[in-house]
Amino acid sequence: MNNAWAIPHRDDRRFSAALFDLDGVLTPTAEVHMKAWNRMFTDYFAKHGITPQYTDEDYFAYVDGKPRYDGVRACLASRGVVLPEGSPDDPAGTETVCGVGNTKNDAFEAILHEEGVEAYPGSIALIDHLEKLGVAMAVVSSSRNAPAVLEAAGLAHRFEVVVDGNVVAAEGIDGKPAPDMFSLAAQRLGVADQDSVVVEDALSGVQAGAAGDFGLVVGVDRGAGVDALVDNGAEMVVTGLEELIGQ
Known part of the structure; x- marks a missing residue:
């Protein structure tokens, strides 16, 4: 196998491609998303008298790694709230799944503008290492903001293949926890799923990897917990991507 x-510690198995989630794997924007979801749902629940109040546990259980509107739908359903689906064009504040999701997106863009973002040093180290080896790389993110985040972090030029929430909508494929996004990324890289490594920090992301026929599913523990990542499909768990630097 070329490139x-x-x-390390994977019995000399070799891989041709790395399929990276973005938020929480390459950049700490998972924290920005968490803040945006918290801001939006805390305000929404208070306005409508919805209980119990929103917590970070809700983020990991219902939202993390999923397409935006799926996260809205799942979290509201956990409180017995069902809204009309609406349209992606619904203005923020509209009482639809899409309107609530667009309110979250406005909060995310505001926080990203206020705080900016820098890639994790360990993630940059692995990207540099894989570039030297000639290993193909793609970003696979449920977020429609992935291009803006990559640009803000100075990573846009490092990835020719980005499969994000915009691609999901355009191609009509299923988002995470289905494996379709990762399979499409591998296809666009010209690499078989079996020769690709999925690198994810979200439970829905490792579920997506486990649901496919990928060579390895790596969980990155940024808060979801080692046991939860393994239980949902991660075959190994690291705390930083520098741990994946091998030969």
């Missing part, structure tokens, strides 16, 4: 990546 092969050997991951």
Whole structure:
């Protein structure tokens, strides 16, 4: 196998591609998303008298890693709230799933503008390593903001293939926890799923990897917990991507 990546402690198995989630894997924008979801749902629940109040546990259980509107729908359903689906064009504040999701997106853009974002040093180290090896790389993110985040973090030029929430909508494929986004990314890289490594920090992301026929599913523990990542499909768990630098 040309341009092969050997991951430490994986029995000399070699891989041709890395399929990275973005938020929480390459950049700490998972924290920005968490703040945006918290801001939006805390205000929404208070306005409508919805209980119990929104917490970070809700983020990991219902929202993390999913397409935006799926996260809205799941979290509201956990409180017995069902809204009309609406349209992606619904203005923020509209009483629809899409309107609530667009309110969250406005909050995300505001926080990103206020705080900016820098890639994790360990993630940059792995990207540099894989580039030297000639290993193909793609970003696979449920967020429609992935291009803006990559640009803000100075990573846009490092990835020719980005499969994000915009691609999901355009191609009509299923988002995470289905494996379709990762399979499409591997296809666009010209690499078989079996020769690709999925790198994810979200439970829905490792579920997506486990649901496909990928060579390896790596969980990155940024708060979801080692046991939860393994239980949902991660075959190994690291705390930083520098741990994946091999031969």
